[in-house]
Amino acid sequence: MKGGTTLRLINAWIALLLITTVTYASTSIYGSAFDYRKAKPARDYFSDKTVDQIASYCKRGMLGVMDLSACAQFRYEMIADVLNKRISVVEEAFKEGDKANAEYGGPAALPFFKKGQANWEQYRDNICYSNVYSVSQASLRFVDFWDCMARITKNRLDELTKPDVDD
Numbered sequence: 796m797k798g799g800t801t802l803r804l805i806n807a808w809i810a811l812l813l814i815t816t817v818t819y820a821s822t823s824i825y826g827s828a829f830d831y832r833k834a835k836p837a838r839d840y841f842s843d844k845t846v847d848q849i850a851s852y853c854k855r856g857m858l859g860v861m862d863l864s865a866c867a868q869f870r871y872e873m874i875a876d877v878l879n880k881r882i883s884v885v886e887e888a889f890k891e892g893d894k895a896n897a898e899y900g901g902p903a904a905l906p907f908f909k910k911g912q913a914n915w916e917q918y919r920d921n922i923c924y925s926n927v928y929s930v931s932q933a934s935l936r937f938v939d940f941w942d943c944m945a946r947i948t949k950n951r952l953d954e955l956t957k958p959d960v961d962d
Contacts, residue, residue, distance in 0.1 A: 837869035867941030919947040
């Protein structure tokens with residue numbers, strides 16, 4: 796009788812563990828419909844580290860999959876912060892130029908820049924989502940996703956920082 800009770804308790808515990816795991820997996824941002832905007836900042840994952848410590852940690856070899864993913868997300872967040880600051884500078888320059896254009900009845904450029912930036916973000920997101928979903932359930936697919944986001948964001952930053960490089 797005692798052995799049967801113990802076995803039932805173990806089975807109940809295992810069932811509860813499975814239900815909890817399935818529930819967590821279905822509510823995770825890494826579930827089937829991934830939305831990077833719902834991801835907690837990578838700094839939350841590395842809550843006990845400074846930005847410099849995180850950067851140093853992420854340069855190590857032999858990191859686990861979760862650490863690799865958090866590091867890739869961290870690299871994206873760092874470059875996205877720099878891009879957002881650059882966009883603010885560019886928008887301020889457009890505002891000044893638009894004031895001068897308005898004196899002569901010229902059209903404003905800032906609304907077109909904002910629309911272009913929104914379209915660029917949609918392009919970046921779609922390219923990176925297509926990359927992540929094309930590899931199905933590969934264990935490093937979210938590392939690839941965040942690396943894609945960082946790479947394309949860095950390219951955009953370069954475009955806005957050195958716009959006349961081709962001239």
